[in-house]
Amino acid sequence: MYSQVNISNYKALNFGAGPGKLPEEVLRQVQKELLEYSGTQVSILELSHRSPEFKNIIENAQETLREILYVPDNYKILFMQGGGTGLFAAIPLNMMNNGTADYIVTGTWSAKAAEEAAKYGKVNFVLPKTTKYMEIPDPSSWNLNPKASYVYYCANETIHGVEFNYIPETNGVPLVADMSSNILTRCLDISKFAVIFAGAQKNIGPAGVTLVIVRDDILGHAMDTCPTILDFTVMAKSNSIYNTPPVFQIYVVGLVFKWIKDRGGVEEMEKLAIMKSRKIYDVIKNSNGFYSCPVNPNARSRMNVPFRIATNNEELEKEFISSATARGLLQLKGHRSIGGIRVSLYNAVSVDEAEVLAAFMIRFFQNYGY
Numbered sequence: 001m002y003s004q005v006n007i008s009n010y011k012a013l014n015f016g017a018g019p020g021k022l023p024e025e026v027l028r029q030v031q032k033e034l035l036e037y038s039g040t041q042v043s044i045l046e047l048s049h050r051s052p053e054f055k056n057i058i059e060n061a062q063e064t065l066r067e068i069l070y071v072p073d074n075y076k077i078l079f080m081q082g083g084g085t086g087l088f089a090a091i092p093l094n095m096m097n098n099g100t101a102d103y104i105v106t107g108t109w110s111a112k113a114a115e116e117a118a119k120y121g122k123v124n125f126v127l128p129k130t131t132k133y134m135e136i137p138d139p140s141s142w143n144l145n146p147k148a149s150y151v152y153y154c155a156n157e158t159i160h161g162v163e164f165n166y167i168p169e170t171n172g173v174p175l176v177a178d179m180s181s182n183i184l185t186r187c188l189d190i191s192k193f194a195v196i197f198a199g200a201q202k203n204i205g206p207a208g209v210t211l212v213i214v215r216d217d218i219l220g221h222a223m224d225t226c227p228t229i230l231d232f233t234v235m236a237k238s239n240s241i242y243n244t245p246p247v248f249q250i251y252v253v254g255l256v257f258k259w260i261k262d263r264g265g266v267e268e269m270e271k272l273a274i275m276k277s278r279k280i281y282d283v284i285k286n287s288n289g290f291y292s293c294p295v296n297p298n299a300r301s302r303m304n305v306p307f308r309i310a311t312n313n314e315e316l317e318k319e320f321i322s323s324a325t326a327r328g329l330l331q332l333k334g335h336r337s338i339g340g341i342r343v344s345l346y347n348a349v350s351v352d353e354a355e356v357l358a359a360f361m362i363r364f365f366q367n368y369g370y
């Protein structure tokens, strides 16, 4: 089946982890409109953030997101700066009201968030400490503090390929999720969350803007020392135009939301994410041990698939990457902290593209006699 796909017919395919692939249709529209935005006689890069046109852009982006992600009316949609990392500080600064918070650490990004939060209060580690992130321990073993200000987790650990396939139960404690690398790839009951945030550059747009979805009752409780620019309440009151927002980034993110809506919404993105990731995991499973994914099967990510080759054979992994790159299959190198290969399958990556990579992977292991 895989051999029917002719790799040479395809242009370069981008499997990068971030900044990740954006839809070609969106990039073409940006190109078309770049010199003059919608009759304004200036570029979107030169347009005032106080103009009616930009007001339209930001409101449309919010409205489209509300629609495709079913965001209830008692949540604000903010566009902030400082990346995902900025939010690691913003979360405790806005929410650590009683001095302690629970962190479910399942990979590099939640570990960094916990480290940042510890500057502002006490961090309770819900899981035993580890440096090998390969699973999500069963909730029955979690050490949750019922008095915590909030429970924090990372829905998809981009580096380790560890993804939650459920929403953690916190028994009424506000739940915070970093969804930087899997937002808009699975259907969600937003009402289960106090805050969801996502840096744009993995799945929804260019680097430089961070999406924040915050429930109204969270507003108004920031620490006195919270920098104005990280204060959810200030951002909500000004509809994210307190100071100059990342105008261009918000414009592109709005186009990506529209692109998702036009293609059947998050429901469709979820179906495709399942198909794409299954193709890659199936090749790994059927490679007679040539490829191996260290992550426990029930925590494997649909977005980022990390694997090693022939029991961590770094020479073969280099060969895999250079051979893939020569065929236009790009940005497959694993994160520098864990090595190996990493395939990222964000929304803009098509099922056909995943299939081309799967075919390449099969040919590669067959060449090595497995």
Ligand SMILES: *Cc1c(COP(=O)(O)O)cnc(C)c1O
Pocket: 018, 082, 083, 084, 085, 086, 109, 154, 156, 157, 158, 159, 178, 179, 180, 181, 199, 202
């Ligand atoms: C990339 C990433 C971050 C960090 O984002 P920056 O915008 O680089 O600060 C945080 N969390 C997750 C899950 C990520 O993938």
